[in-house]
Amino acid sequence: MDIATVIGLLMGFGLIFTSIAMGGGEGLSAFIDVPSLMITVGGSIAALFINFPMNVCFSSLSVIKKCFLTKVPESKAVIAQFKELAVVVRKDGMLALEKELENIDDDFMKRGLEIVISGAEENQIRNVLETELAAIEARHMTGKKIVESTGAAAPAFGMIGTLVGLVQMLQSLDDPSKIGGGMATALLTTLYGAIIANVACIPLSGKLETRSQEEVASRELMISGICALAQGLAPRAVEDNLVAYLSPKSRKTVQDAST
Numbered sequence: 001m002d003i004a005t006v007i008g009l010l011m012g013f014g015l016i017f018t019s020i021a022m023g024g025g026e027g028l029s030a031f032i033d034v035p036s037l038m039i040t041v042g043g044s045i046a047a048l049f050i051n052f053p054m055n056v057c058f059s060s061l062s063v064i065k066k067c068f069l070t071k072v073p074e075s076k077a078v079i080a081q082f083k084e085l086a087v088v089v090r091k092d093g094m095l096a097l098e099k100e101l102e103n104i105d106d107d108f109m110k111r112g113l114e115i116v117i118s119g120a121e122e123n124q125i126r127n128v129l130e131t132e133l134a135a136i137e138a139r140h141m142t143g144k145k146i147v148e149s150t151g152a153a154a155p156a157f158g159m160i161g162t163l164v165g166l167v168q169m170l171q172s173l174d175d176p177s178k179i180g181g182g183m184a185t186a187l188l189t190t191l192y193g194a195i196i197a198n199v200a201c202i203p204l205s206g207k208l209e210t211r212s213q214e215e216v217a218s219r220e221l222m223i224s225g226i227c228a229l230a231q232g233l234a235p236r237a238v239e240d241n242l243v244a245y246l247s248p249k250s251r252k253t254v255q256d257a258s259t
Contacts, residue, residue, distance in 0.1 A: 005067050005207055012199040036161055036188040040196065043157030044150050051149050056142060063143030066211045067204050072218050073106055076250065079242045082225035085113075086235040094119075097229070108132070108219055112226035122230045129223045133216065140212035144205055151201025158193020162186045221245045 020031055048057055081104075088096050097117050104110045111132070115125050165186025169179050221242060228238045 002068055002070055002207075005204075008203060009200065012203075013195075016195065016199070031188060031191070033184050033188045036165075036185050036192055039161035039164065039185075040154055040157050040189050040192040043160065044153040044196065047153035047157070048146065048150055052142075052146060057146065060139075060143040060146045063139055064147065064204070064208065066140075066143075066215075067207045070211055070214075071106075072211070072214045075218065075221055075246055078109075078218065078221055078225065079239060079246075082229070082242060083235045083239045085225075085229060086233065086238040089229055089232065090235065094229075094232075106222070108136075109222045109226070112222060113229075116226055116230050120230070122227050125230055126223060126227055129219075129226065133219045133223070136219065137212060137216055140208065140215070144208045144212070147201050147205040147208060151197040151205060154196035154201065155190075155193040158190040161189025161193075165189065217245070 017028065020028055052060075085097060085100060088100060094117060097113055101110055101113060104113065108129075112125065112129050115128060120128075163186075165182045165184070167182075169182030169186060172179055172182060224245070225238065225242055228241050233241070
């Protein structure tokens with residue numbers, strides 16, 4: 001689990017709620033208005049369904065979960081694993097990789113190794129895996145667009161709610177008892193829209209982009225390692241090919257460990 005995302009969300013909402021509670025008056029109850037929530041939250045969801053097909057909206061939930069749950073393997077561990085696989089290939093041949101598949105947790109890597117075992121050429125292996133990687137990246141971008149779209153719609157519907165509240169208030173100037181309700185809708189919808197956009201949607205969209213970059217980089221590393229196995233490179237050559245993807249500091253750590 002990505003603790004930073006959870007901490008950030010809890011801090012953002014916690015600071016807002018705490019400041020409201022410390023402000024005196026009616027406390028949090030004064031900031032709860034059902035019509036305002038209907039306009040802001042309901043309107044944002046409606047805009048989402050207009051922007052994207054229904055099945056895309058629901059399927060993107062698995063992508064959005066990456067903000068909280070991430071399973072991207074560490075590059076150093078991937079390199080070490082490919083070096084071990086290269087030793088197996090050098091010692092027992094390509095078909096010996098079949099016994100190693102049960103030790104592979106990553107589906108993308110397992111898929112690539114299965115293609116290698118089938119005897120496919122390096123170019124074919126690379127084409128298949130790069131096509132699959134492009135599809136993964138496209139799904140990530142769709143999830144990011146959905147979150148961004150929600151973040152853009154929420155303040156807009158907040159402004160719509162503000163206008164609705166102002167119209168209601170102006171129509172009720174002769175009845176002071178109705179002015180408060182109109183003002184509450186006018187102000188709280190703007191507040192709800194700003195909170196949804198700036199505490200949740202915009203930061204989560206940024207985290208999704210970061211997670212996508214991390215996963216794409218990890219998959220590119222795996223593609224290079226799988227192609228190196230298909231070429232029959234020696235374990236040290238496989239490692240040298242893969243450490244090029246690391247930062248100089250991480251590269252030195254891997255090289256020191258292998259000497």
